[in-house]
Amino acid sequence: MITLGTARASPGETDTGRLEVGETRDGSPVRLPVAVVNGADGGKTLYVQAVSDGDELNGLGVVNRFVPRVDPTELSGSILVVGVVNYFAFQVAEHRNPIDDRKMNRGYPGDADGTTSERIAHATFEEAKRADLIVDLHQGSTSRMINETRVRCGIRHHLHGDCLELAKVFGCGHVLDIKGPDGQLARAGPDQGIPTIDPELGGCVGWDEESIRYGVEGIFNVLRHYGFLDGSVEIEPQVRARGFDQYGSPAGGLVRFEAELGDRVSAGETLFEVTDTFGDRKGRVTADADGVFWRTRRLPQVAAGEYVCSVGTNVDRY
Template sequence: MTTTLGTASARPGEIDTGRLEVGETRDGHPFGLPVAVINGERSGKTLYMQAASDGDELNGVGVIQRVVPRLDPAEIAGTILIVGIVNYHAFQVAEHRNPVDDTKMNRAYPGNENGTSSERIAAATFEAATRADLILDLHQGSTSRMINEVRVRCGTRHRLHDECLELAKAFGCGYVLDQKGPDGQLARAAPNEGIPTVDPELGGCVGWDETSIRKGVEGVFNVLTHYGFLDGDVSLEPQTRAHGFEQFGAPNGGLVRFKQELGARVRSGDTLFEVTTPFGESKAEVTADSNGIFWRSRRLPQVATGEYVCSVATDINTY
């Protein structure tokens, strides 16, 4: 059976790429999102993947760029649908939010085909995503420094929570944030349609980071193998799961000097960071309020009073 997504069309055993038209630019010219269809020779499940719903989060694009050339339809059971760049306008100017309507795309789902620019893109990609049995929405921690994690955003009481956790575990970053997300996230909206969905958050950087991209490529192939798209077995290793964050701001302006490495276990009272003057004079030290994992931190050292500095993941267990 031929499978299409936008102008991409592939019969069993074929790969095709094309564009999913979603509107016009300010000069009246049509534009479309880059899409791919990988149609396996054998029947099976359908996986949907997308990247760059936030325009400056490029690690997911790097994952797709490396995954697609390695996919042979002759070895695949099922279909893979991919939108390589979701937030078209933000990607063009290397910004987080869609500059046309100043919207964070991952707050616009399930979208509105007659709505704003972001709502129309969300509606078009949501229609494609909800054709699938599983969804991977590839993200990163914007330009902050962050460990590689997978986010389960449907909430612990959702009927698909266990299925989403299994998908996160199959991806296998080693760390899972299991916390209900804000309205408008794809990983909140798609489970309501009965589709297990997760957000792999692949580190955080300016541009892209090869270590996080490699982790993402490994995760995609783990999912493809675990769910039967590819032959083989994947061992589901125990994951460290966090249920919340404590965030820390700067008590003074100055320069931040971190005392913990990303992924480090911290205990209540451990020093997280110090704020100094440009001459190295200490102005303040900030300590952890609870036991947890040093999960995320700002990239630039300079801070104003009250500005975000770092996050510690709390309520940790292994599953």
Template structure:
């Protein structure tokens, strides 16, 4: 297979604190011999497990980049046993543009794994993670939120896996992250996800959704920062006391696709429930108003199952096919 063109400016085998870049050659109109320079840091102290921490898989999700850029200001190595590789903004072109997908090739990084070494910029980034960074890791944390079009209750998540021992280890790590909610997550389509690639490699993997709406809050940033520490403490890499939660974490499940409520009408959303509400099957969730003309009776959308509202669509204008709400069952 062709060699990946990305060059790391740090030495993954060297002890100490290093800050540098993943340099991806990218010739363009304003820079003939230019490159995409993806920031990366490594903390390595002796023998121990390796954790790979990432944010910015989608460029309009800010809890991960904020928590991880902040993490990379640390200088203390004495509390670390092993190696921590930190990429605060995986899809750096999308992060710079504040968009979910890359402005360079319009690809969604989290739908094209394992990527291609001879593909477009986003495909090359996916291939580098797949063939170089993930194989180094024992524990992988990828921090997400809802971006500009979804908002979530803050949760850490794991998936149902064929390997039940691996599934239990992922569940334990998600629990250790200690977000207000912990979810057994069902994906609409798992093909091409970073999650699927990492789990197929046998790693302990945790993902999150920590808010959304295209912004962050002091609370969502606090959850992300403390969750990073808790994840590393659980992995045995960071020697510290775990951050306690102010409330007991609630366990949620998505047992089947009735957890998703998709919109079949375009228009203006009138929400009838909010995040964290408990709903019964058949309960009114939202009305969709036509914006083409007046005097049109709004369309009612009702809960396909009972449970807790864990996601909602933002902003208030919606298109056919958009996800309106997600409902999780309280375990």
């Protein structure tokens, strides 16, 4: 029998339930939706979570699709799933937890006696530590972004190679290999000896079926490559960026992009122009270095200095 909160699954079974992580303002319990897929045969444990940022729903779409498709009678090992981590932000469709104004993915490994975000991080990390592999599903918030996977432990970490392998197996085609901020699950997991990745599945308002498909395929790639399911995975070379340049607007106005997401850009190449209301150009921004056009704002209107786009730099294939 494997349990996660109230979910209980014997070998060859799947069950869903709730994981209690705190209380709301009226004293009622906060219970996160969870699932356990317990394979008929023994093996490794995979931990998957989604929606640690309340407006990033593509990961929830992945959970919604892949859990019913996994047949526990054909599985070796187990899968632990937390479908919605940031309970409070999810309820109001906001990025940050409105109770403590914290970004959940800066709070790991958490604190059982801390803020609401720290308490949720602590409770979910206690479950994640049971696993051999961790996949923390994200997206580029509501901006526009390519589908990519992030390795956040840093190149000097002793598990860097294992995390990079897991990212390559997941197979989005692009990898951002840059040490992440303190408090990210993709930093805390490797520090506990668990290879961890942070797939960033596009960026949208609501969810995007193409990005969800990348995520579902990625989960099944992991299940096959690491022996949870029969079958092999064809691992193809991917584009890796080890740097990240961000660009703001030189003037207020309307943005007109000259590059498409995923395009290779060269130093000096125009990334975007800014025009006034009537189309007269007010500014032009070029790439500082060669790279991949990685992420852009969604709305065309900008103030002077406001974020516009990002380019992944120091690019190679591995």
